[in-house]
Amino acid sequence: MKKHLPLIFNYQWRKPGCFAVLLCLSLPISVSAQSDTTKKIKEVQVNTTTLPAVPLAVPSQTISASDFSHYSAFNVADAIRNLSGVSIKDYGGIGGLKTISVRGLGANHTAVLFDGVQINDAENGQIDLGKLNLTNIQEITLYNGQPPTILQTARAYASSSVLSIKTIKPYLTAAEPYAITAGIKAGSFGLVEPYLQWQQRLSNTWSFIINSYLTDANGRYNYAHNDNGVKDGGTRNNTQINAQQTDGALYWSKDSAGFNLHINYYNSDRGLPGAVIDNAPPTFGQQLWNRDLFIQAGYEQKWADGFSLLLNAKFTNSKLHYLDPHFITATNVLDQHFTQREYYQSTALAYSILNNWEISLAADVAVNNMDADIPNFSFPTRLTLLNVLASNLVLGRLTLQGSLLYTNTFESVKTRTAYPDQHLLSPTLMATIKPLDDQNFQLRTYYKSSFRNPTFNDLYYGFSPNKDLKPEYAQQYDAGGSYRKGLDGLFDFITVTADAYFNHVSNKIVFIPTLYNGSTQNFGKVDIKGLDAGIKTALKAGNGYRFDISANYSYQQALNVTGPVTDENYLNQLPYIPKNTVSFNAGISKGSIGVYYNQVAISSRYYNNNNDAADYMPAYSVSDASVVYKTSLSHFPVTASAEVNNLFNKNYVVVQSYPMPGRSYRLSFQISI
Secondary structure, three states: OOOOOOOOOOOOOOOHHHHHHHHOOOEOOOOOOOOOOOOOOOOOOOOOOOOOOOOOOOOEEEEEHHHHHHHOOOEHHHHHOOOOOEEEEEOOOOOOOEEEEEOOOOHHHEEEEEOOEEEOOOOOOOOOHHHOEOOOEEEEEEEEOOOOOOOOOHHHHOOOEEEEEEEOOOOOOOOOOEEEEEEEEEEHHHEEEEEEEEEEEOOOOEEEEEEEEEEEEOOOEEEEEEEOOEEEEEEEOOOOEEEEEEEEEEEEEEOOEEEEEEEEEEEEEEEOOOOOOOOOOOOOOOEEEEEEEEEEEEEEEEOOOOEEEEEEEEEEEEEEEEEEEEEEOOOOEEEEEEEEEEEEEEEEEEEEEEOOEEEEEEEEEEEEEEEEOOOOOOOOEEEEEEEEEEEEEEEOOEEEEEEEEEEEEEEEOOOOOOOOOEEEEEEEEEEEEOOOOOOOEEEEEEEEEEEEOOOHHHHHOOOOOOOOOOOEEEEEEEEEEEEEEEOOOOEEEEEEEEEEEEEEEEOOEEEEOOOOOOEEEEOOEEEEEEEEEEEEEEEEEEOOEEEEEEEEEEEEEEEEOOOOOOOOOOOOEOOOOOOEEEEEEEEEEEOOEEEEEEEEEEOOEEOOOOOOHHHEEOOEEEEEEEEEEEEEEOOEEEEEEEEEEOOOOOOOEEEOOEEOOOOEEEEEEEEEO
């Protein structure tokens, strides 16, 4: 029986006239509905390997839940660090901030989707991937450009890349109406993390899933520090974290319709160890509290006449409390509270005009506001309207896809001056062709224009906020290809991908951190030339042994081309962007046990656009290893694993003055009932 994915409230728009009304507003795609049938057939045993998916129109890379232990991943940031074109900015430790930059464009250009709906942060625009636990995640996919499906929210079209997170959904039967998974992780830094997942079937159409975990760690680790040839060391203190997260989801599915409701709450208290700076005493006592709640709902309906409807809604309330007892203000220590809220609604409608031609329309509205108890705060409110018209056309071996996004933002403040309203059209064009009779080989290319406003922090926060910031524009060009094929004999399959790209950025917004605050600047113009390549295969060595091997390579040349040519920063590499990144993962398994090795190598970088010797950050390579054992206990599936991170105890930094941990260990145990 075909399973249909959920998505939001019920509108009975079955008439073509309704589509014309919505066409005045927006965008996405359609798939014709299919009635469910049941037929008993003779059971056939199949023993094969699922080929890694290759997208039709844009480069994409996918990590599934079964891969997380192979990469020694503890959170989403760890899981995706091997992907081509990805740079993870990591401030170190279990509770340290971890953000993603794709192809040199920065964290603000990557949308993070949680079951199709964006996790948004109007305050700083950067999603902390270290806060996203893996226990309830089924799959993570990174799309360059935008996802290839056109029945989606308008926001999914608005960013330069999309990190799509799909959570585990209950697929239960009357014979097995529930499933419970319990586990615990423990290891270095005083880590203890118990977690629990409960899936329950309520009826033929209703089910729910609840995920909950608790993380407690002191976070302390020793480090070695080398600055200007002077070696030093110490212990990272004030690194403790206590975090709890609960995510509950209710699902309804019937025929060609589906509904879901998510409630997610994250609560954490953590210390901030601060920067390690020569000749400066370490700072202690900085503390950060997060209280984040979001509620999102989705409904999807497909009709036999070619119409598809997708509705999404979300409410977010995020509270942040920051304390620095050593930073003395005019009245007291630095003790600040921030609250941001978002109200979001998306409507998307698609229609299959012909068997090979689909059009879609999406309209999103979002209201973001922010409060703070700091002097002269502006209390900004931003209204964002997004409308997208998209089309997908298949002409034999050629697939053409295009979209046109119209963005409108309107800003108001209670004090000072509001940022100007913005209105922009952003087109995207994509093409894929299979030039040979061998359908496993395909070529692709795309052009995408994207745009982002400065965040609330960029505009309204700081001791000397930069009011002259300009919006950031990005033009993306990509050309590449892929080949995948299942094989007989020694090799199971092979997948090869390669893409060359060019990104031109105008008014690039870059944050340069300093000891207490930092500054946000426009770099004028930036040219980013790059290459992403990857290969993945598996082979059977006999006697039940299996080898899995994958490797990715990224080249990024991100240059400041603002000019004039006499400027000391002209043609200098942007801060924190390495030119070369190589990742390698290999595993050997037999029966219930597997051993895996993972390595990521990053070339040298600079932490300032001056690119002088004082700003140089040396190359580094980090290796991890893990052993995974799967068995059963009283007929209940059990998984146990042991991991060693930073296997060779390398001293390195990802962000200047924030040393990373040395060798560490982690043990995990999980049982399913």
